[in-house]
Amino acid sequence: MSEWIGAIVQGTLLGGLYALFAAGLSLIFGVMRLVNIAHGDLIVLAAYLGLSTTILLGVNPFVALLAVIPIMGGFGYVLQRGILNRTLGPDILPPLLVTFGLSVILQNALLEGYTADPQKLNAGAVETASIGVASLSIGILPLLTFAIAVAVIAGLQWIFYHTSLGRAFRAVSDNQDIAQLMGLNKAHVFGLAMALALAVTAIAGILLGVRTSFDPAGGGGRLIFAFEAVIIGGLGSLWGTLAGGVILGIAQTIGGKIDPGWQILAGHIAFLVVLAVRPNGLFPRVSH
Amino acid sequence: MSKTLLSLQTLNAHYGDFQALYNVDMTLSEGEVIAIIGANGAGKTTLMRSISGLLKNDAAAILYRGTPIGALRADEVAQIGIALVPEGRQLFPSLSVEENLRLGSTVARKGPWSLDSVFQLFPILKDRRSQASTSLSGGQQQMVAIGRALMANPDLILFDEISLGLAPVIIKSIYDALPGIVSEGMTAMIVEQDITKALSVSSRVFCLQEGRISLEGNTEDVSREAITKAYFGVGA
Numbered sequence: 001m002s003e004w005i006g007a008i009v010q011g012t013l014l015g016g017l018y019a020l021f022a023a024g025l026s027l028i029f030g031v032m033r034l035v036n037i038a039h040g041d042l043i044v045l046a047a048y049l050g051l052s053t054t055i056l057l058g059v060n061p062f063v064a065l066l067a068v069i070p071i072m073g074g075f076g077y078v079l080q081r082g083i084l085n086r087t088l089g090p091d092i093l094p095p096l097l098v099t100f101g102l103s104v105i106l107q108n109a110l111l112e113g114y115t116a117d118p119q120k121l122n123a124g125a126v127e128t129a130s131i132g133v134a135s136l137s138i139g140i141l142p143l144l145t146f147a148i149a150v151a152v153i154a155g156l157q158w159i160f161y162h163t164s165l166g167r168a169f170r171a172v173s174d175n176q177d178i179a180q181l182m183g184l185n186k187a188h189v190f191g192l193a194m195a196l197a198l199a200v201t202a203i204a205g206i207l208l209g210v211r212t213s214f215d216p217a218g219g220g221g222r223l224i225f226a227f228e229a230v231i232i233g234g235l236g237s238l239w240g241t242l243a244g245g246v247i248l249g250i251a252q253t254i255g256g257k258i259d260p261g262w263q264i265l266a267g268h269i270a271f272l273v274v275l276a277v278r279p280n281g282l283f284p285r286v287s288h
Numbered sequence: 289m290s291k292t293l294l295s296l297q298t299l300n301a302h303y304g305d306f307q308a309l310y311n312v313d314m315t316l317s318e319g320e321v322i323a324i325i326g327a328n329g330a331g332k333t334t335l336m337r338s339i340s341g342l343l344k345n346d347a348a349a350i351l352y353r354g355t356p357i358g359a360l361r362a363d364e365v366a367q368i369g370i371a372l373v374p375e376g377r378q379l380f381p382s383l384s385v386e387e388n389l390r391l392g393s394t395v396a397r398k399g400p401w402s403l404d405s406v407f408q409l410f411p412i413l414k415d416r417r418s419q420a421s422t423s424l425s426g427g428q429q430q431m432v433a434i435g436r437a438l439m440a441n442p443d444l445i446l447f448d449e450i451s452l453g454l455a456p457v458i459i460k461s462i463y464d465a466l467p468g469i470v471s472e473g474m475t476a477m478i479v480e481q482d483i484t485k486a487l488s489v490s491s492r493v494f495c496l497q498e499g500r501i502s503l504e505g506n507t508e509d510v511s512r513e514a515i516t517k518a519y520f521g522v523g524a
Contacts, residue, residue, distance in 0.1 A: 164390075170382040171391055177342055178378045180362035181371070183395035183440065 002135045007253040009136060015229075015249030016146030017211065019242040020204035021222050022229035023152060024197035030236040031169045031193040032088060037099040040223030041106040042198060046072050046205025047214045048110055051119055061121040061210050068202045076198030080191040088190070103219060110216035121209035145207050152200055153242050159196070160238070169193055228271040234281025243283060247274070290317045293444060293475050294339070295351040299358075301331070301338045308334040310499045316444070321476045323486035323507070326496035327519060332479045333375055335496070336448045339477075340372040341365035352444075366395050371442035375449040377429040379421040379436075386417040388432050392439030399441025400472050406435035409465055427458030434462070438469065445469070447478045451485060463489060483515060497521050
Protein backbone atom coordinates (compact mmCIF):
# COMPACT_ATOMS: atom_id res chain seq x y z
CA MET A 1 0.00 0.00 0.00
CA SER A 2 2.72 2.46 1.00
CA GLU A 3 4.36 1.77 -2.38
CA TRP A 4 1.30 3.16 -4.08
CA ILE A 5 1.15 6.16 -1.78
CA GLY A 6 4.84 6.66 -2.52
CA ALA A 7 4.11 6.58 -6.25
CA ILE A 8 1.37 9.19 -5.85
CA VAL A 9 3.65 11.44 -3.80
CA GLN A 10 6.48 11.06 -6.33
CA GLY A 11 4.02 11.75 -9.15
CA THR A 12 2.72 14.86 -7.43
CA LEU A 13 6.21 16.22 -6.98
CA LEU A 14 7.12 15.34 -10.59
CA GLY A 15 4.00 17.28 -11.57
CA GLY A 16 5.66 20.39 -10.18
CA LEU A 17 8.37 20.10 -12.85
CA TYR A 18 5.75 19.57 -15.55
CA ALA A 19 3.85 22.61 -14.32
CA LEU A 20 7.04 24.64 -14.68
CA PHE A 21 7.43 23.30 -18.24
CA ALA A 22 3.86 24.31 -18.92
CA ALA A 23 3.56 27.67 -17.15
CA GLY A 24 5.44 29.65 -19.82
CA LEU A 25 3.47 27.97 -22.60
CA SER A 26 0.20 28.72 -20.82
CA LEU A 27 1.15 32.35 -20.18
CA ILE A 28 2.06 33.00 -23.81
CA PHE A 29 -1.07 31.38 -25.12
CA GLY A 30 -3.18 33.29 -22.60
CA VAL A 31 -1.77 36.71 -23.46
CA MET A 32 -1.30 36.52 -27.23
CA ARG A 33 -2.88 33.26 -28.43
CA LEU A 34 0.51 32.11 -29.65
CA VAL A 35 1.24 28.38 -29.59
CA ASN A 36 4.99 28.17 -29.15
CA ILE A 37 6.20 24.93 -30.77
CA ALA A 38 9.78 25.81 -29.75
CA HIS A 39 8.87 25.90 -26.05
CA GLY A 40 10.44 22.51 -25.27
CA ASP A 41 13.64 23.46 -27.09
CA LEU A 42 13.77 26.71 -25.12
CA ILE A 43 13.62 24.64 -21.91
CA VAL A 44 16.55 22.56 -23.18
CA LEU A 45 18.37 25.75 -24.23
CA ALA A 46 18.02 27.04 -20.67
CA ALA A 47 19.49 23.78 -19.35
CA TYR A 48 22.50 24.19 -21.66
CA LEU A 49 22.91 27.83 -20.65
CA GLY A 50 22.91 26.56 -17.07
CA LEU A 51 25.58 24.01 -18.02
CA SER A 52 27.79 26.68 -19.58
CA THR A 53 27.34 28.98 -16.60
CA THR A 54 28.25 26.27 -14.09
CA ILE A 55 31.35 25.35 -16.11
CA LEU A 56 32.46 28.92 -16.82
CA LEU A 57 31.89 30.33 -13.35
CA GLY A 58 32.25 27.11 -11.37
CA VAL A 59 28.97 27.70 -9.54
CA ASN A 60 26.11 25.50 -8.42
CA PRO A 61 23.26 25.20 -10.99
CA PHE A 62 20.91 26.99 -8.60
CA VAL A 63 23.30 29.92 -8.45
CA ALA A 64 23.50 29.79 -12.26
CA LEU A 65 19.80 30.70 -12.27
CA LEU A 66 20.85 34.25 -11.42
CA ALA A 67 22.49 34.45 -14.84
CA VAL A 68 20.21 32.19 -16.88
CA ILE A 69 16.93 33.85 -15.84
CA PRO A 70 17.88 37.34 -17.11
CA ILE A 71 19.55 35.91 -20.24
CA MET A 72 16.44 33.90 -21.15
CA GLY A 73 14.18 36.83 -20.28
CA GLY A 74 16.16 39.20 -22.46
CA PHE A 75 16.25 36.63 -25.26
CA GLY A 76 12.47 36.28 -24.97
CA TYR A 77 11.91 40.02 -25.32
CA VAL A 78 14.17 40.29 -28.37
CA LEU A 79 12.70 37.15 -29.94
CA GLN A 80 9.17 38.49 -29.52
CA ARG A 81 9.87 42.01 -30.77
CA GLY A 82 12.24 40.91 -33.51
CA ILE A 83 10.42 37.90 -34.95
CA LEU A 84 7.27 36.61 -33.29
CA ASN A 85 5.31 39.88 -33.22
CA ARG A 86 5.53 39.95 -37.01
CA THR A 87 3.78 36.58 -37.21
CA LEU A 88 0.78 37.47 -35.03
CA GLY A 89 -2.50 38.24 -36.74
CA PRO A 90 -5.86 36.76 -37.52
CA ASP A 91 -4.22 33.68 -39.08
CA ILE A 92 -2.86 31.23 -36.47
CA LEU A 93 -0.64 29.39 -38.96
CA PRO A 94 2.35 31.80 -39.28
CA PRO A 95 3.31 31.69 -35.57
CA LEU A 96 3.02 27.88 -35.60
CA LEU A 97 5.31 27.61 -38.63
CA VAL A 98 7.81 30.17 -37.39
CA THR A 99 8.12 28.63 -33.91
CA PHE A 100 8.42 25.20 -35.55
CA GLY A 101 11.30 26.62 -37.60
CA LEU A 102 12.78 28.13 -34.45
CA SER A 103 12.59 24.70 -32.81
CA VAL A 104 14.63 23.16 -35.67
CA ILE A 105 17.17 26.00 -35.53
CA LEU A 106 17.58 25.71 -31.74
CA GLN A 107 18.05 21.94 -31.87
CA ASN A 108 20.69 22.20 -34.57
CA ALA A 109 22.47 25.11 -32.93
CA LEU A 110 22.64 23.16 -29.63
CA LEU A 111 23.87 20.08 -31.52
CA GLU A 112 26.56 22.20 -33.15
CA GLY A 113 27.58 23.90 -29.93
CA TYR A 114 27.31 21.09 -27.40
CA THR A 115 27.36 17.84 -29.48
CA ALA A 116 24.71 15.12 -29.12
CA ASP A 117 26.19 13.73 -25.89
CA PRO A 118 23.71 13.77 -23.01
CA GLN A 119 24.65 16.27 -20.31
CA LYS A 120 23.60 16.78 -16.72
CA LEU A 121 23.84 19.60 -14.21
CA ASN A 122 25.51 18.67 -10.93
CA ALA A 123 23.83 20.23 -7.92
CA GLY A 124 25.76 18.18 -5.35
CA ALA A 125 24.34 16.46 -2.29
CA VAL A 126 20.85 17.91 -2.67
CA GLU A 127 20.25 15.54 -5.58
CA THR A 128 20.35 12.44 -3.41
CA ALA A 129 19.20 13.84 -0.07
CA SER A 130 15.82 12.78 1.23
CA ILE A 131 13.62 13.06 4.26
CA GLY A 132 11.55 10.32 5.80
CA VAL A 133 7.84 10.93 6.32
CA ALA A 134 6.14 7.96 8.00
CA SER A 135 7.33 5.01 5.95
CA LEU A 136 8.02 7.14 2.86
CA SER A 137 11.32 8.55 1.76
CA ILE A 138 10.87 11.81 -0.13
CA GLY A 139 13.68 13.33 -2.17
CA ILE A 140 14.68 16.87 -1.27
CA LEU A 141 15.16 17.81 -4.92
CA PRO A 142 11.64 16.81 -6.06
CA LEU A 143 10.25 18.51 -2.98
CA LEU A 144 12.23 21.66 -3.77
CA THR A 145 11.10 21.51 -7.40
CA PHE A 146 7.47 21.29 -6.35
CA ALA A 147 7.87 24.17 -3.90
CA ILE A 148 9.47 26.29 -6.62
CA ALA A 149 6.62 25.40 -9.00
CA VAL A 150 4.02 26.49 -6.45
CA ALA A 151 5.97 29.70 -5.78
CA VAL A 152 6.32 30.45 -9.51
CA ILE A 153 2.62 29.84 -10.20
CA ALA A 154 1.65 31.96 -7.18
CA GLY A 155 4.04 34.67 -8.38
CA LEU A 156 2.60 34.65 -11.89
CA GLN A 157 -0.90 34.70 -10.46
CA TRP A 158 0.06 37.72 -8.34
CA ILE A 159 1.59 39.52 -11.33
CA PHE A 160 -1.52 38.82 -13.41
CA TYR A 161 -4.07 40.00 -10.87
CA HIS A 162 -2.29 42.54 -8.67
CA THR A 163 0.10 44.56 -10.82
CA SER A 164 -0.28 47.06 -13.65
CA LEU A 165 1.76 44.71 -15.86
CA GLY A 166 -0.76 41.94 -15.26
CA ARG A 167 -3.60 44.35 -15.99
CA ALA A 168 -1.90 45.17 -19.27
CA PHE A 169 -1.49 41.43 -20.06
CA ARG A 170 -5.19 40.81 -19.45
CA ALA A 171 -6.29 43.90 -21.35
CA VAL A 172 -4.22 43.02 -24.41
CA SER A 173 -5.49 39.46 -24.19
CA ASP A 174 -9.11 40.73 -24.12
CA ASN A 175 -8.92 43.26 -26.94
CA GLN A 176 -5.69 44.37 -28.59
CA ASP A 177 -7.13 47.42 -30.37
CA ILE A 178 -8.81 48.88 -27.31
CA ALA A 179 -5.72 48.16 -25.21
CA GLN A 180 -3.71 50.21 -27.72
CA LEU A 181 -6.22 53.04 -27.29
CA MET A 182 -5.38 53.03 -23.59
CA GLY A 183 -1.79 53.84 -24.50
CA LEU A 184 -0.44 50.30 -24.25
CA ASN A 185 2.06 49.41 -26.95
CA LYS A 186 1.05 45.81 -27.61
CA ALA A 187 4.40 44.95 -29.22
CA HIS A 188 6.11 45.90 -25.95
CA VAL A 189 3.50 44.15 -23.78
CA PHE A 190 3.90 40.96 -25.83
CA GLY A 191 7.68 41.31 -25.50
CA LEU A 192 7.36 41.52 -21.71
CA ALA A 193 5.04 38.49 -21.67
CA MET A 194 7.57 36.43 -23.62
CA ALA A 195 10.38 37.67 -21.37
CA LEU A 196 8.42 36.55 -18.31
CA ALA A 197 7.55 33.20 -19.93
CA LEU A 198 11.17 32.50 -20.79
CA ALA A 199 12.32 33.56 -17.30
CA VAL A 200 10.04 30.78 -16.00
CA THR A 201 11.40 28.49 -18.72
CA ALA A 202 14.91 29.19 -17.40
CA ILE A 203 13.89 27.84 -13.98
CA ALA A 204 12.25 24.82 -15.64
CA GLY A 205 15.35 24.14 -17.73
CA ILE A 206 17.76 24.24 -14.80
CA LEU A 207 15.54 21.98 -12.66
CA LEU A 208 15.24 19.60 -15.62
CA GLY A 209 19.02 19.49 -15.98
CA VAL A 210 19.54 18.82 -12.29
CA ARG A 211 16.90 16.07 -12.24
CA THR A 212 17.85 14.19 -15.35
CA SER A 213 20.20 14.15 -18.31
CA PHE A 214 19.34 16.17 -21.42
CA ASP A 215 20.46 16.39 -25.01
CA PRO A 216 19.71 18.76 -27.92
CA ALA A 217 16.87 16.56 -29.21
CA GLY A 218 15.00 16.51 -25.89
CA GLY A 219 12.77 19.51 -26.50
CA GLY A 220 9.96 17.66 -28.26
CA GLY A 221 9.21 15.42 -25.29
CA ARG A 222 9.11 18.40 -22.92
CA LEU A 223 6.79 20.26 -25.25
CA ILE A 224 4.36 17.33 -25.21
CA PHE A 225 4.36 17.18 -21.40
CA ALA A 226 3.89 20.95 -21.23
CA PHE A 227 0.99 20.81 -23.70
CA GLU A 228 -0.65 17.96 -21.82
CA ALA A 229 -0.37 19.74 -18.48
CA VAL A 230 -1.88 22.92 -19.96
CA ILE A 231 -4.75 21.10 -21.68
CA ILE A 232 -5.55 18.89 -18.68
CA GLY A 233 -5.62 21.93 -16.40
CA GLY A 234 -7.62 24.11 -18.80
CA LEU A 235 -6.28 26.80 -21.10
CA GLY A 236 -5.49 30.11 -19.50
CA SER A 237 -5.68 28.91 -15.90
CA LEU A 238 -2.34 29.00 -14.05
CA TRP A 239 -3.41 26.95 -11.01
CA GLY A 240 -5.11 24.60 -13.46
CA THR A 241 -1.75 24.16 -15.14
CA LEU A 242 -0.23 23.09 -11.82
CA ALA A 243 -3.08 20.64 -11.33
CA GLY A 244 -2.58 19.41 -14.89
CA GLY A 245 1.10 18.82 -14.23
CA VAL A 246 0.32 16.92 -11.05
CA ILE A 247 -2.27 14.71 -12.76
CA LEU A 248 0.19 13.97 -15.56
CA GLY A 249 2.94 13.22 -13.04
CA ILE A 250 0.77 10.90 -10.95
CA ALA A 251 -0.47 9.07 -14.05
CA GLN A 252 3.12 8.50 -15.13
CA THR A 253 4.40 7.23 -11.79
CA ILE A 254 1.40 4.95 -11.30
CA GLY A 255 1.78 3.67 -14.86
CA GLY A 256 5.45 3.07 -14.16
CA LYS A 257 4.56 1.21 -10.97
CA ILE A 258 2.31 -1.19 -12.86
CA ASP A 259 4.87 -1.76 -15.58
CA PRO A 260 8.03 0.33 -16.09
CA GLY A 261 7.32 0.48 -19.84
CA TRP A 262 3.94 2.12 -19.24
CA GLN A 263 5.21 5.22 -17.54
CA ILE A 264 5.03 7.67 -20.46
CA LEU A 265 2.07 5.92 -22.06
CA ALA A 266 -0.02 6.21 -18.88
CA GLY A 267 0.51 9.97 -18.89
CA HIS A 268 -0.68 10.22 -22.49
CA ILE A 269 -3.71 8.05 -21.70
CA ALA A 270 -4.65 10.26 -18.76
CA PHE A 271 -4.37 13.25 -21.11
CA LEU A 272 -6.59 11.58 -23.73
CA VAL A 273 -9.20 10.65 -21.11
CA VAL A 274 -9.40 14.24 -19.87
CA LEU A 275 -9.54 15.53 -23.44
CA ALA A 276 -12.39 13.12 -24.24
CA VAL A 277 -14.39 13.78 -21.07
CA ARG A 278 -13.66 17.48 -20.55
CA PRO A 279 -12.27 19.00 -23.76
CA ASN A 280 -11.87 22.41 -22.06
CA GLY A 281 -9.74 20.91 -19.31
CA LEU A 282 -10.54 20.51 -15.65
CA PHE A 283 -10.24 24.15 -14.62
CA PRO A 284 -10.86 26.33 -17.69
CA ARG A 285 -10.68 30.08 -17.22
CA VAL A 286 -14.15 31.41 -16.52
CA SER A 287 -15.29 33.27 -19.59
CA HIS A 288 -17.43 36.30 -18.93
CA MET B 289 -10.64 82.77 -32.40
CA SER B 290 -9.00 80.19 -30.16
CA LYS B 291 -6.15 77.96 -31.25
CA THR B 292 -6.63 75.08 -33.65
CA LEU B 293 -6.31 71.72 -31.88
CA LEU B 294 -7.09 69.23 -34.61
CA SER B 295 -7.16 69.66 -38.32
CA LEU B 296 -8.10 67.07 -40.92
CA GLN B 297 -6.75 67.83 -44.37
CA THR B 298 -8.10 65.88 -47.32
CA LEU B 299 -8.46 62.78 -45.16
CA ASN B 300 -9.09 59.61 -47.14
CA ALA B 301 -9.56 56.29 -45.34
CA HIS B 302 -9.63 52.79 -46.76
CA TYR B 303 -10.46 49.27 -45.61
CA GLY B 304 -8.50 47.31 -48.19
CA ASP B 305 -9.91 48.32 -51.56
CA PHE B 306 -12.97 49.95 -50.05
CA GLN B 307 -12.74 53.68 -49.53
CA ALA B 308 -14.72 54.79 -46.49
CA LEU B 309 -13.80 58.50 -46.32
CA TYR B 310 -13.31 60.94 -49.20
CA ASN B 311 -11.35 64.20 -48.84
CA VAL B 312 -12.64 65.07 -45.39
CA ASP B 313 -11.57 68.54 -44.21
CA MET B 314 -12.35 69.59 -40.67
CA THR B 315 -10.91 71.90 -38.03
CA LEU B 316 -11.46 71.82 -34.29
CA SER B 317 -10.51 74.64 -31.97
CA GLU B 318 -9.46 74.14 -28.37
CA GLY B 319 -12.40 73.79 -25.98
CA GLU B 320 -14.92 73.31 -28.77
CA VAL B 321 -17.59 70.61 -28.84
CA ILE B 322 -18.62 69.43 -32.28
CA ALA B 323 -21.17 66.87 -33.36
CA ILE B 324 -20.71 64.40 -36.21
CA ILE B 325 -23.97 63.04 -37.48
CA GLY B 326 -24.83 60.72 -40.31
CA ALA B 327 -26.62 57.50 -41.15
CA ASN B 328 -25.20 54.01 -40.65
CA GLY B 329 -22.22 53.43 -42.91
CA ALA B 330 -21.67 57.16 -43.53
CA GLY B 331 -18.10 56.91 -42.21
CA LYS B 332 -18.49 58.27 -38.67
CA THR B 333 -16.77 55.37 -36.94
CA THR B 334 -14.08 55.30 -39.63
CA LEU B 335 -13.42 58.96 -38.86
CA MET B 336 -13.03 58.11 -35.15
CA ARG B 337 -10.77 55.14 -35.92
CA SER B 338 -8.62 57.32 -38.18
CA ILE B 339 -8.12 60.10 -35.65
CA SER B 340 -7.43 57.68 -32.78
CA GLY B 341 -4.83 55.76 -34.77
CA LEU B 342 -6.69 52.45 -35.07
CA LEU B 343 -6.75 53.05 -38.82
CA LYS B 344 -3.50 54.22 -40.40
CA ASN B 345 -3.60 57.22 -42.74
CA ASP B 346 -1.21 59.56 -44.46
CA ALA B 347 0.70 61.34 -41.71
CA ALA B 348 -0.15 64.81 -43.01
CA ALA B 349 -3.89 64.12 -43.33
CA ILE B 350 -4.35 64.59 -39.56
CA LEU B 351 -2.64 67.45 -37.76
CA TYR B 352 -2.75 67.72 -33.97
CA ARG B 353 -1.45 71.04 -32.65
CA GLY B 354 0.14 71.41 -36.05
CA THR B 355 2.01 68.08 -35.87
CA PRO B 356 1.19 65.35 -38.40
CA ILE B 357 -0.19 62.33 -36.51
CA GLY B 358 -2.02 60.39 -39.23
CA ALA B 359 0.55 57.59 -39.28
CA LEU B 360 0.94 57.16 -35.51
CA ARG B 361 -0.11 53.99 -33.70
CA ALA B 362 -3.14 54.16 -31.40
CA ASP B 363 -0.99 54.04 -28.25
CA GLU B 364 1.11 56.96 -29.52
CA VAL B 365 -2.03 58.95 -30.27
CA ALA B 366 -3.25 58.21 -26.73
CA GLN B 367 0.05 59.48 -25.30
CA ILE B 368 -0.33 62.88 -26.96
CA GLY B 369 -3.76 63.42 -25.43
CA ILE B 370 -6.49 62.00 -27.65
CA ALA B 371 -8.91 59.50 -26.10
CA LEU B 372 -11.70 57.54 -27.74
CA VAL B 373 -14.85 56.24 -26.10
CA PRO B 374 -15.45 53.45 -28.60
CA GLU B 375 -18.74 52.37 -30.08
CA GLY B 376 -20.28 49.54 -28.06
CA ARG B 377 -18.32 50.45 -24.86
CA GLN B 378 -15.69 47.75 -25.44
CA LEU B 379 -14.76 47.25 -21.81
CA PHE B 380 -12.18 44.61 -20.92
CA PRO B 381 -14.18 41.60 -19.69
CA SER B 382 -11.27 40.16 -17.67
CA LEU B 383 -10.90 43.40 -15.71
CA SER B 384 -13.02 44.75 -12.89
CA VAL B 385 -14.66 48.16 -13.11
CA GLU B 386 -11.83 49.79 -11.20
CA GLU B 387 -9.18 48.00 -13.27
CA ASN B 388 -10.84 49.18 -16.47
CA LEU B 389 -10.73 52.73 -15.16
CA ARG B 390 -7.14 52.47 -13.95
CA LEU B 391 -6.07 51.15 -17.33
CA GLY B 392 -7.22 54.46 -18.75
CA SER B 393 -4.51 56.23 -16.78
CA THR B 394 -1.76 54.20 -18.46
CA VAL B 395 -0.66 57.31 -20.35
CA ALA B 396 -0.28 59.16 -17.01
CA ARG B 397 -0.98 62.67 -18.26
CA LYS B 398 -1.55 65.40 -15.71
CA GLY B 399 -5.03 66.81 -15.34
CA PRO B 400 -8.18 67.03 -13.23
CA TRP B 401 -9.35 63.45 -13.77
CA SER B 402 -8.55 60.68 -11.31
CA LEU B 403 -10.32 57.63 -9.95
CA ASP B 404 -11.93 59.84 -7.31
CA SER B 405 -13.22 62.47 -9.73
CA VAL B 406 -14.63 59.79 -12.04
CA PHE B 407 -16.42 58.25 -9.05
CA GLN B 408 -17.74 61.71 -8.24
CA LEU B 409 -19.09 62.06 -11.77
CA PHE B 410 -20.61 58.57 -11.78
CA PRO B 411 -21.15 57.59 -8.11
CA ILE B 412 -22.73 54.24 -9.00
CA LEU B 413 -19.34 53.06 -10.30
CA LYS B 414 -17.78 53.47 -6.87
CA ASP B 415 -20.22 50.93 -5.43
CA ARG B 416 -19.50 48.57 -8.31
CA ARG B 417 -15.75 49.12 -8.45
CA SER B 418 -14.70 45.52 -7.80
CA GLN B 419 -17.38 43.91 -9.95
CA ALA B 420 -16.60 42.36 -13.32
CA SER B 421 -17.17 45.07 -15.90
CA THR B 422 -19.45 42.81 -17.92
CA SER B 423 -21.84 42.40 -14.99
CA LEU B 424 -22.92 46.04 -15.29
CA SER B 425 -25.91 47.32 -17.23
CA GLY B 426 -25.32 48.92 -20.62
CA GLY B 427 -25.59 52.41 -19.21
CA GLN B 428 -23.16 51.70 -16.38
CA GLN B 429 -20.77 50.17 -18.89
CA GLN B 430 -20.95 53.38 -20.91
CA MET B 431 -20.11 55.31 -17.75
CA VAL B 432 -17.03 53.10 -17.28
CA ALA B 433 -16.06 53.63 -20.93
CA ILE B 434 -16.35 57.39 -20.53
CA GLY B 435 -14.56 57.33 -17.17
CA ARG B 436 -11.79 55.19 -18.63
CA ALA B 437 -11.20 57.74 -21.39
CA LEU B 438 -11.26 60.63 -18.88
CA MET B 439 -8.66 58.90 -16.70
CA ALA B 440 -6.15 59.59 -19.47
CA ASN B 441 -6.76 63.32 -18.96
CA PRO B 442 -7.01 63.86 -22.70
CA ASP B 443 -7.15 67.25 -24.41
CA LEU B 444 -9.42 65.83 -27.09
CA ILE B 445 -12.07 63.22 -26.35
CA LEU B 446 -13.93 61.36 -29.08
CA PHE B 447 -17.32 59.82 -28.31
CA ASP B 448 -18.41 57.21 -30.83
CA GLU B 449 -22.16 56.50 -30.76
CA ILE B 450 -22.45 57.69 -27.20
CA SER B 451 -26.11 56.75 -26.74
CA LEU B 452 -26.47 53.75 -29.02
CA GLY B 453 -28.41 50.93 -27.39
CA LEU B 454 -29.03 52.75 -24.11
CA ALA B 455 -32.33 53.45 -22.36
CA PRO B 456 -33.56 57.08 -22.64
CA VAL B 457 -33.15 57.72 -18.90
CA ILE B 458 -29.51 56.58 -19.11
CA ILE B 459 -28.89 58.70 -22.21
CA LYS B 460 -30.21 61.69 -20.30
CA SER B 461 -27.92 61.10 -17.35
CA ILE B 462 -24.92 60.74 -19.66
CA TYR B 463 -25.79 63.93 -21.54
CA ASP B 464 -26.32 65.66 -18.19
CA ALA B 465 -22.74 64.71 -17.29
CA LEU B 466 -21.27 66.03 -20.55
CA PRO B 467 -21.14 69.75 -19.69
CA GLY B 468 -19.18 68.84 -16.53
CA ILE B 469 -16.70 66.95 -18.67
CA VAL B 470 -16.13 69.60 -21.31
CA SER B 471 -16.08 72.47 -18.83
CA GLU B 472 -12.67 71.12 -17.75
CA GLY B 473 -11.27 72.66 -20.94
CA MET B 474 -11.55 69.49 -22.95
CA THR B 475 -12.30 69.51 -26.65
CA ALA B 476 -14.87 66.94 -27.70
CA MET B 477 -16.13 65.31 -30.85
CA ILE B 478 -19.45 63.54 -30.46
CA VAL B 479 -20.65 61.00 -32.98
CA GLU B 480 -24.34 60.48 -32.59
CA GLN B 481 -27.38 59.21 -34.43
CA ASP B 482 -29.73 61.11 -32.17
CA ILE B 483 -29.48 64.47 -33.92
CA THR B 484 -31.41 66.47 -31.33
CA LYS B 485 -29.20 65.25 -28.50
CA ALA B 486 -26.05 65.90 -30.51
CA LEU B 487 -27.05 69.43 -31.41
CA SER B 488 -28.04 70.24 -27.82
CA VAL B 489 -24.44 70.00 -26.57
CA SER B 490 -22.41 71.09 -29.60
CA SER B 491 -21.52 74.42 -31.13
CA ARG B 492 -20.87 73.11 -34.61
CA VAL B 493 -22.16 70.17 -36.58
CA PHE B 494 -20.77 68.11 -39.44
CA CYS B 495 -22.90 65.66 -41.37
CA LEU B 496 -21.28 62.74 -43.14
CA GLN B 497 -22.89 61.00 -46.06
CA GLU B 498 -21.24 58.12 -47.89
CA GLY B 499 -17.81 59.15 -46.64
CA ARG B 500 -18.08 62.81 -47.57
CA ILE B 501 -18.98 65.87 -45.55
CA SER B 502 -22.43 66.83 -46.79
CA LEU B 503 -23.04 69.67 -44.34
CA GLU B 504 -21.16 71.78 -41.84
CA GLY B 505 -22.18 74.80 -39.86
CA ASN B 506 -22.86 76.40 -36.51
CA THR B 507 -25.50 74.50 -34.64
CA GLU B 508 -27.83 77.49 -34.31
CA ASP B 509 -27.53 78.35 -38.01
CA VAL B 510 -28.36 75.02 -39.64
CA SER B 511 -31.98 74.30 -40.30
CA ARG B 512 -33.74 71.03 -39.68
CA GLU B 513 -34.41 70.74 -43.43
CA ALA B 514 -30.77 71.20 -44.32
CA ILE B 515 -29.78 68.48 -41.84
CA THR B 516 -32.39 66.07 -43.16
CA LYS B 517 -31.19 66.69 -46.70
CA ALA B 518 -27.54 66.23 -45.73
CA TYR B 519 -28.34 63.15 -43.62
CA PHE B 520 -30.36 61.25 -46.17
CA GLY B 521 -29.12 62.89 -49.35
CA VAL B 522 -32.68 63.77 -50.39
CA GLY B 523 -34.88 66.84 -50.14
CA ALA B 524 -37.06 67.07 -47.05
